[in-house]
Structures are given as structure tokens and as C-alpha cells.
Amino acid sequence: MLKNDLFLRALKRQPCSRTPIWVMRQAGRYLPEYRAIREKTDFLTLCKTPELAAEVTIQPVELMGVDAAIIFSDILVINEAMGMNVEIIESKGIKLSPPIRSQVDIDRLSVPEVHDKLGYVLDAIRLTKKELDNRVPLIGFSGAAWTLFTYAVEGGGSKNYAFAKKMMFREPKMAHMLLSKISSVISDYVCAQVEAGADAIQIFDSWASALSEDDYREFALPYIKENVQALKTKYPDIPVIVFSKDCNTILDEIAAIGCDAVGLGWGIDIAKARTILGDRVCLQGNMDPTVLYGTPEKIKAEAAKILKQFGQHTANSGHVFNLGHGILPDVDPANLKLLVEFVKEESAKYH
Amino acid sequence: MLKNDLFLRALKRQPCSRTPIWVMRQAGRYLPEYRAIREKTDFLTLCKTPELAAEVTIQPVELMGVDAAIIFSDILVINEAMGMNVEIIESKGIKLSPPIRSQVDIDRLSVPEVHDKLGYVLDAIRLTKKELDNRVPLIGFSGAAWTLFTYAVEGGGSKNYAFAKKMMFREPKMAHMLLSKISSVISDYVCAQVEAGADAIQIFDSWASALSEDDYREFALPYIKENVQALKTKYPDIPVIVFSKDCNTILDEIAAIGCDAVGLGWGIDIAKARTILGDRVCLQGNMDPTVLYGTPEKIKAEAAKILKQFGQHTANSGHVFNLGHGILPDVDPANLKLLVEFVKEESAKYH
Numbered sequence: 023m024l025k026n027d028l029f030l031r032a033l034k035r036q037p038c039s040r041t042p043i044w045v046m047r048q049a050g051r052y053l054p055e056y057r058a059i060r061e062k063t064d065f066l067t068l069c070k071t072p073e074l075a076a077e078v079t080i081q082p083v084e085l086m087g088v089d090a091a092i093i094f095s096d097i098l099v100i101n102e103a104m105g106m107n108v109e110i111i112e113s114k115g116i117k118l119s120p121p122i123r124s125q126v127d128i129d130r131l132s133v134p135e136v137h138d139k140l141g142y143v144l145d146a147i148r149l150t151k152k153e154l155d156n157r158v159p160l161i162g163f164s165g166a167a168w169t170l171f172t173y174a175v176e177g178g179g180s181k182n183y184a185f186a187k188k189m190m191f192r193e194p195k196m197a198h199m200l201l202s203k204i205s206s207v208i209s210d211y212v213c214a215q216v217e218a219g220a221d222a223i224q225i226f227d228s229w230a231s232a233l234s235e236d237d238y239r240e241f242a243l244p245y246i247k248e249n250v251q252a253l254k255t256k257y258p259d260i261p262v263i264v265f266s267k268d269c270n271t272i273l274d275e276i277a278a279i280g281c282d283a284v285g286l287g288w289g290i291d292i293a294k295a296r297t298i299l300g301d302r303v304c305l306q307g308n309m310d311p312t313v314l315y316g317t318p319e320k321i322k323a324e325a326a327k328i329l330k331q332f333g334q335h336t337a338n339s340g341h342v343f344n345l346g347h348g349i350l351p352d353v354d355p356a357n358l359k360l361l362v363e364f365v366k367e368e369s370a371k372y373h
Numbered sequence: 374m375l376k377n378d379l380f381l382r383a384l385k386r387q388p389c390s391r392t393p394i395w396v397m398r399q400a401g402r403y404l405p406e407y408r409a410i411r412e413k414t415d416f417l418t419l420c421k422t423p424e425l426a427a428e429v430t431i432q433p434v435e436l437m438g439v440d441a442a443i444i445f446s447d448i449l450v451i452n453e454a455m456g457m458n459v460e461i462i463e464s465k466g467i468k469l470s471p472p473i474r475s476q477v478d479i480d481r482l483s484v485p486e487v488h489d490k491l492g493y494v495l496d497a498i499r500l501t502k503k504e505l506d507n508r509v510p511l512i513g514f515s516g517a518a519w520t521l522f523t524y525a526v527e528g529g530g531s532k533n534y535a536f537a538k539k540m541m542f543r544e545p546k547m548a549h550m551l552l553s554k555i556s557s558v559i560s561d562y563v564c565a566q567v568e569a570g571a572d573a574i575q576i577f578d579s580w581a582s583a584l585s586e587d588d589y590r591e592f593a594l595p596y597i598k599e600n601v602q603a604l605k606t607k608y609p610d611i612p613v614i615v616f617s618k619d620c621n622t623i624l625d626e627i628a629a630i631g632c633d634a635v636g637l638g639w640g641i642d643i644a645k646a647r648t649i650l651g652d653r654v655c656l657q658g659n660m661d662p663t664v665l666y667g668t669p670e671k672i673k674a675e676a677a678k679i680l681k682q683f684g685q686h687t688a689n690s691g692h693v694f695n696l697g698h699g700i701l702p703d704v705d706p707a708n709l710k711l712l713v714e715f716v717k718e719e720s721a722k723y724h
Contacts, residue, residue: 187661289622
């Protein structure tokens with residue numbers, strides 16, 4: 023039994039004594055303890071070495087006191103498992119080769135057995151669960167099909183998603199074939215993560231806001247729905263968070279695909295999001311990560327404001343405090359620690 | 374008298390026979406005729422040579438048949454006029470030096486006499502007006518204070534606006550001092566553009582979506598309001614478009630600052646924007662620029678959809694068709710021409 027299950031209770035919109043908090047990229051470069059390990063190994067090797075992945079996954083639990091751990095990995099492990107060559111130079115750039123731009127390229131990609139090709143992530147989850155010893159829940163995750171599609175087609179990061187959009191707008195059937203292939207791996211992968219011990223799943227659609235509403239409805243949301251349904255069919259009790267960053271005009275449609283929580287960027291006031299969604303889902307977010315560059319007073323004032331904007335909890339409400347995107351590498355860890363402690367203390371009065 | 378005043382009529386929400394169209398960056402690298410001129414001169418020299426600036430400003434009017442011209446220039450001319458060294462390597466990068474990060478840096482910036490330091494833009498406007506010979510209206514423009522502030526503080530483009538946010542969150546008074554200084558130049562500059570002959574003004578807040586709603590209310594919108602009011606006090610009949618890109622959750626607050634039109638990115642369905650704003654302002658937008666990579670059928674279908682989403686015009690409605698951001702440099706000019714012709718023809722039935 024978990025000693026601290028506040029995060030899962032919030033996702034399930036069950037009564038909590040206070041608001042739980044974790045932050046995206048909490049196992050990362052802002053921590054000297056993480057950098058010490060990274061000095062000895064490259065990024066992908068770290069992802070692929072369960073002992074090291076487990077160690078950095080647990081660091082923020084011990085050092086920062088967050089209410090959930092998230093398995094240390096990268097969204098691009100799926101692209102690699104499908105047969106692409108992936109190079110990640112952390113903070114510099116990402117290169118995937120060859121870029122997938124034709125039917126032949128798509129056909130050449132495999133739909134791997136995830137226990138085979140992504141077994142190292144599953145091993146890391148099993149080991150982390152053991153070492154966490156039920157202190158807090160462990161989150162598994164995957165990139166969403168649209169975001170992984172952009173990396174595949176562009177061959178890396180992109181400013182305008184020119185190649186991805188060209189395929190969508192000139193060869194929509196081909197685009198759907200690739201999205202569908204990626205999505206089927208995602209569904210298998212998140213289910214396998216749960217089997218390995220993940221207590222909740224987050225789907226990251228980092229580049230969601232590059233699409234118009236209608237294009238999001240056609241090329242992105244149906245695949246996330248497919249993933250959520252695959253999970254819910256097998257594991258109805260495992261909560262799922264969908265983070266379609268900055269899709270603030272279609273929050274209601276995201277909430278309707280069957281997820282337990284909707285992740286928010288900082289572009290929308292969380293009070294507005296709650297007004298739109300009622301208490302149908304848990305809300306996760308949504309402090310601007312750069313607020314952690316601020317003074318202690320500013321950090322506390324901003325966290326207090328978000329808790330107040332969310333407002334009083336009801337019998338069916340849920341809020342997981344988080345940043346609106348990943349913590350930045352040059353943030354002082356003391357500022358995150360201050361945020362975590364402040365949210366734990368300040369949030370009690372709203373429950 | 375203007376031979377084609379549809380653009381101004383739409384901005385003023387007066388009856389039109391069809392929907393006018395222009396596109397952001399219509400004078401730009403996608404045009405071989407523009408590239409031919411750029412081969413002989415660098416970007417900033419082109420901005421500073423009225424004969425050449427007028428020539429490229431008029432190119433899309435003659436080649437594409439758009440309903441408005443926009444003076445060829447760059448938002449960073451203000452930073453330069455205030456004393457910063459600006460280097461623009463088109464499509465590569467932007468460097469401003471020194472970055473403005475202290476009170477001493479801010480004090481060192483001047484509030485220039487715009488007729489003196491930005492006279493070349495005013496000369497270009499006068500010459501363009503003469504050469505346009507009243508075929509279509511001429512748009513003047515400026516960057517918004519927040520966007521120009523980010524360039525000043527970061528010393529160029531930025532991913533997370535770390536230095537800009539640090540100043541805002543650690544030294545908010547200092548940030549306001551710099552924003553205020555920039556804003557006063559903007560007000561003078563847009564008024565001078567009108568005096569030189571600009572028929573309408575657009576304020577570009579390109580990096581608007583980097584701010585939370587409350588930060589936009591504190592650090593961005595009040596300065597745009599100041600600029601709009603400065604203009605409206607002197608030139609009540611000159612329409613102003615405010616383009617706070619992707620601020621889709623506060624469109625009502627943007628519309629309330631006294632502008633005539635609100636520019637939209639492609640992240641929101643234009644029908645939703647019209648529902649939120651009613652016909653209080655004209656709407657400008659909002660096709661995803663990458664749709665111009667699509668087939669002719671796709672381009673027409675998307676344009677038809679946006680016209681239909683906007684819907685039937687009333688006695689008080691206004692729509693200016695545009696892209697949701699600048700046209701991309703590798704778009705086939707034939708595709709823009711097709712879009713312009715299609716919008717002109719297809720839109721008539723909604724008026």
C-alpha cells in the first residue's frame with residue numbers, strides 16, 4: 023500500500039487533505055545530483071540503464087519531497103524502437119534518421135514487441151517501484167502520436183513543422199497511416215508500463231498547439247483517445263493524464279476522451295479551465311516554469327494565486343499542482359523545494 | 374480616393390461586397406522578385422532604402438492582387454533607434470547588443486525623435502503611397518512593447534525568455550520602466566507613420582503567448598492600450614489591428630482596449646472568436662500558413678471553411694482574411710495567388 027497516495031486520489035477526484043505536487047522534468051539537469059550521474063553517461067544510455075534511471079527517478083522524491091515520481095525516460099524511445107536512429111544531445115538538439123516522408127519509409131518502420139524493444143523502460147519501472155518502496159506513486163508516460171509523428175517526419179525538432187504539415191495537407195491518408203502505426207505502439211507501451219508497475223500514465227502532446235482545432239480533431243486527438251481506451255479497457259483503475267499543451271480552446275473535447283486529468287500550460291487561468299470543465303476531470307498545472315527564476319516571495323505569491331484561482335475543493339474535484347511545462351535546467355533547486363513546501367502547506371485550506 | 378478601400382471598410386465594419394485579403398510577410402522571400410532585390414542588398418539596408426522598400430512593398434499588390442500593402446520594415450527598427458546594435462541575418466538569427474539587463478542599461482537607451490531616427494521608414498511610407506497611387510491602402514506597423522522588450526533583454530530571439538522573465542519576476546519596476554520607455558517610442562512611431570500616409574496600423578505582439586493571462590494583463594496589454602489610445606486621440610479615423618498571437622483566452626480583453634480589429638492565430642476556430650467577441654471588432658485571420666504547402670484543393674477547402682466558419686456578415690461585422698502568421702519562405706507564390714483569387718470569389722456570398 024502506498025504511504026502517500028494523494029496524487030492518485032487527486033487524479034481520481036477523491037477527497038485529499040491537501041493538493042499534491044510534482045513537476046515535469048523533476049528528474050533533470052537543474053539537480054546537481056542528476057548532473058553528477060549524467061557526467062558519467064550520455065542521455066540515452068542513462069535511459070537504457072535501469073539502475074541509473076531508477077536512481078535519477080527517485081532523486082526528486084528524496085531531495086524535493088514531491089508527491090509522485092515519473093520514470094526517467096524520453097518520448098523518442100518509441101521512434102527508436104520502431105527503427106529510427108535517434109540522437110539526443112541534451113539541451114542542444116535532436117536528430118532522427120532517416121526522416122519518414124514516403125510510403126516506403128513508413129512501411130520500413132516496424133511495430134515492435136514493446137517487451138522486447140522497450141524492455142529497458144519496463145525494467146527501470148520495476149526497479150524504481152521496488153526502490154521507491156511505496157513512498158509515492160510512479161508515473162509512466164509516452165509522447166502522443168502527433169508529437170512523435172512530427173519528430174519522425176521532420177527528422178528532429180522543428181519551427182514550423184513544414185514536412186509534417188506537407189504530409190498532412192498533401193497526403194492525409196499517408197499521414198494517418200504513420201500516425202496509426204505510432205499510436206498502436208503507444209497503446210502497447212503504456213499498457214506494458216502499467217503491467218510493470220506504473221501507477222498512472224501521462225500522455226505528452228508537446229507540439230499540440232501547432233495544429234488548428236480541426237486539424238487537432240483529425241490528426242491528434244483520435245489517437246490519444248485510442249491510447250486512453252486501450253489502457254482503460256485493460257486497466258480501468260489506472261488514471262490517465264492528457265497534456266495537450268496550450269490547446270486551451272478545446273479543453274472540453276480533450277476531457278471527453280475518457281482521461282482522468284487534463285494537463286494545462288500556463289496560458290490559461292486555471293479558474294477559467296475549471297469553469298469550462300466543471301469537476302468532470304482533475305486539472306493538472308499550471309505555473310509558468312520561469313516563475314522559479316523569481317524571488318521566494320514571487321514564487322509563493324504565484325503558487326498561492328493558482329491555488330486560489332482553482333478555489334475550494336468539492337467532493338468531486340481534483341487538482342494536481344505542477345508547472346505548465348518542464349522545469350528549466352538553470353533553476354535553483356532551492357526554489358523548487360520552496361515551491362513544493364509552500365504548496366503542501368498553503369493548499370490545505372482549500373480542502 | 375482609394376480605388377479599393379475594402380480593407381479599410383472591413384476594419385471599420387462597414388458593408389463590403391466581399392472579404393478583403395492580405396497576408397503577413399507578403400513582401401518577402403517566397404517571391405522571386407523580392408529575392409532578386411535582396412541578392413543585391415542586406416535586410417536592414419533594404420529597410421533603410423525608401424526606393425527599394427517601396428518597391429518590395431508594392432510587389433505583392435501587383436503580383437498577388439492583395440487588398441492592402443504593408444510597409445516593408447522590421448519590428449526591431451525601434452530597438453535600433455533606441456541605441457541598440459541590431460544584426461538581422463534573415464532566416465538565420467537576430468542579435469541585439471548589448472542586452473538590456475540593468476538599470477544602467479535602461480538609462481542608456483534613448484527615447485529618440487522618430488522623425489530623426491526612423492525617418493527612413495516615414496520616407497518609405499511617403500514614397501510607397503505615391504507609387505501605390507491609391508490602388509489599395511497602406512498598412513503601417515510596430516512591434517508591441519512586450520515583444521520588443523524580449524528582444525532587448527534577451528539580446529535576440531529566445532526559447533524560454535529566461536532573462537526577460539527574470540527581470541519581470543525579480544525586478545518588476547525595472548521591467549515596467551523599460552516597457553514604458555519602449556512603449557513611448559511605439560506611440561510616437563505609429564503616429565508618425567500615419568502622418569506620413571499610413572492608412573491603418575497593426576501592432577504585432579509576436580511573443581504574446583509566452584505570458585500567463587495575468588502577466589499579459591500586467592506587462593503587455595496596458596502598453597498596447599497606451600499605443601492605441603495615443604493613435605486614437607490624434608487620428609480617430611485610422612483603424613488599428615492588434616495581433617496578440619495565440620492569446621485566445623483573453624480575446625475579449627484585447628478587443629476592449631479600443632482597437633478596431635483583433636488578429637487571430639490559427640489556434641482558435643474563427644467561429645468561436647466571433648461568438649466570444651460578437652461584432653464589436655473586425656476579426657483578421659486565420660489560416661495556418663502551412664496550408665499553403667497543400668494541394669490547390671486543400672487550400673481552397675481550408676479557405677472556404679474559414680469563410681464559412683466566420684459566417685454571414687451583418688451590418689456591423691468585419692472580416693479581413695489573412696494567415697495566422699507570416700507566409701513561409703518556401704511557399705510556391707502560385708499557391709498564394711490561388712488563395713487570394715479564391716477568397717475574393719468565394720467570400721462574396723457571405724456579404
